[in-house]
Amino acid sequence: MTTRFSSVLKSEVETPALCLNADALERNIARMAAFLADKPAGLRPHAKTHKCPTIAWKQLEAGAIGITCAKLGEAEVMARAGIKDILIANQIIGGAKIARLLALASETRVITAVEDAAQAAQLSEAACARGLRLRTIIEVDVGMGRCGVLPGESALALARQIAQLPGLQFEGVMGYEGHAVMVVDPEERRRVAEASMAQLIETAELIRSSGLPVNIVSAGGTGTCEVSGCYPGVTELQCGSYATMDAKYRSVGIDYEPALTLVSTVISVRGSDHAVIDAGVKALSNDFGMPEVISPMGWVVARLSEEHGILERREGGEALHRGDRVELLPSHGCTTINLHDAYTVTRGDWVTALWPIAARGAVR
Numbered sequence: 001m002t003t004r005f006s007s008v009l010k011s012e013v014e015t016p017a018l019c020l021n022a023d024a025l026e027r028n029i030a031r032m033a034a035f036l037a038d039k040p041a042g043l044r045p046h047a048k049t050h051k052c053p054t055i056a057w058k059q060l061e062a063g064a065i066g067i068t069c070a071k072l073g074e075a076e077v078m079a080r081a082g083i084k085d086i087l088i089a090n091q092i093i094g095g096a097k098i099a100r101l102l103a104l105a106s107e108t109r110v111i112t113a114v115e116d117a118a119q120a121a122q123l124s125e126a127a128c129a130r131g132l133r134l135r136t137i138i139e140v141d142v143g144m145g146r147c148g149v150l151p152g153e154s155a156l157a158l159a160r161q162i163a164q165l166p167g168l169q170f171e172g173v174m175g176y177e178g179h180a181v182m183v184v185d186p187e188e189r190r191r192v193a194e195a196s197m198a199q200l201i202e203t204a205e206l207i208r209s210s211g212l213p214v215n216i217v218s219a220g221g222t223g224t225c226e227v228s229g230c231y232p233g234v235t236e237l238q239c240g241s242y243a244t245m246d247a248k249y250r251s252v253g254i255d256y257e258p259a260l261t262l263v264s265t266v267i268s269v270r271g272s273d274h275a276v277i278d279a280g281v282k283a284l285s286n287d288f289g290m291p292e293v294i295s296p297m298g299w300v301v302a303r304l305s306e307e308h309g310i311l312e313r314r315e316g317g318e319a320l321h322r323g324d325r326v327e328l329l330p331s332h333g334c335t336t337i338n339l340h341d342a343y344t345v346t347r348g349d350w351v352t353a354l355w356p357i358a359a360r361g362a363v364r
């Protein structure tokens with residue numbers, strides 16, 4: 001659901017406001033779609049970044065083949081918004097979660113990741129009890145050191161086990177090169193990402209050579225899409241941050257447009273070098289460092305408390321007064337977005353809509 005405004009200026013919006021420049025967002029979506037248009041890999045954007053069905057639909061309208069989610073709860077929100085093809089790129093563990101997963105799979109085309117034979121057997125049993133065949137891909141750890149089986153023989157053994165389970169449909173493999181996406185040196189980033197993709201593709205080939213079809217080979221993040229999106233054998237990408245962007249990705253040279261900003265108000269000043277805004281860690285995450293002040297120039301965020309952001313003036317920074325607006329680029333879009341109920345959507349100087357961040361907080 002979208003609320004429309006006709007005459008609210010961005011400069012008058014109540015703060016803190018998580019603002020989304022719709023033109024920049026749409027250009028980012030179009031740019032990624034154009035990049036992949038002549039490549040074999042499709043795009044299944046990660047909705048854990050924006051958590052917003054309105055944006056997911058824009059990505060689908062631009063040609064995305066489906067969406068990716070990190071959590072079952074996110075997938076449920078997206079499915080309720082009518083999205084029909086969802087990869088949950090994560091491990092779903094425990095009876096209650098499996099019951100929800102199967103309820104979702106009975107209405108929507110869902111693919112879930114698995115990493116273990118006992119887990120696969122449990123999913124199969126539950127799927128059989130509901131008369132379903134659950135689509136699954138094996139998560140392969142291609143160097144990030146998070147979830148997943150090791151590439152090669154371990155993945156092959158699991159693929160063979162899954163293929164024999166009546167409630168499961170084996171679809172392929174995924175391997176997220178998350179340890180590469182923010183490597184600062186572009187050449188090193190490429191090298192690390194290529195090494196990951198080589199492991200993933202070799203694993204897919206090994207499984208194929210055993211006679212099992214591998215339909216899906218899924219990988220990719222915003223920082224490495226130019227590697228994984230061109231790597232022979234990768235069938236789909238899971239990039240998320242490219243749509244909204246953030247300061248961390250900008251700092252490693254990724255030049256998708258910063259569509260997401262946080263508009264705040266100065267609530268306190270002391271002297272000419274110290275100002276406090278009405279946004280702290282309850283409005284701006286700092287897991288990737290401090291947000292960046294983009295307007296006015298010449299100020300930095302020194303620290304954040306719950307509801308306050310303490311700014312320090314740098315050489316050349318213009319004076320701030322109580323009531324002034326300060327616009328910031330979140331350091332990490334995904335975790336900042338999760339703090340807000342809605343985007344204040346802007347075009348030029350005007351607020352044009354409020355888009356609910358419907359999957360905000362959907363961590364279950």
Ligand SMILES: Cc1ncc(COP(=O)(O)O)c(C=O)c1O
Nearest residue numbers: 046089176221222238239240241
């Ligand atoms: C499994 C998985 N795939 C894809 C992504 C997309 O990453 P990005 O936001 O860098 O595009 C992430 C991000 O954390 C992820 O965890």
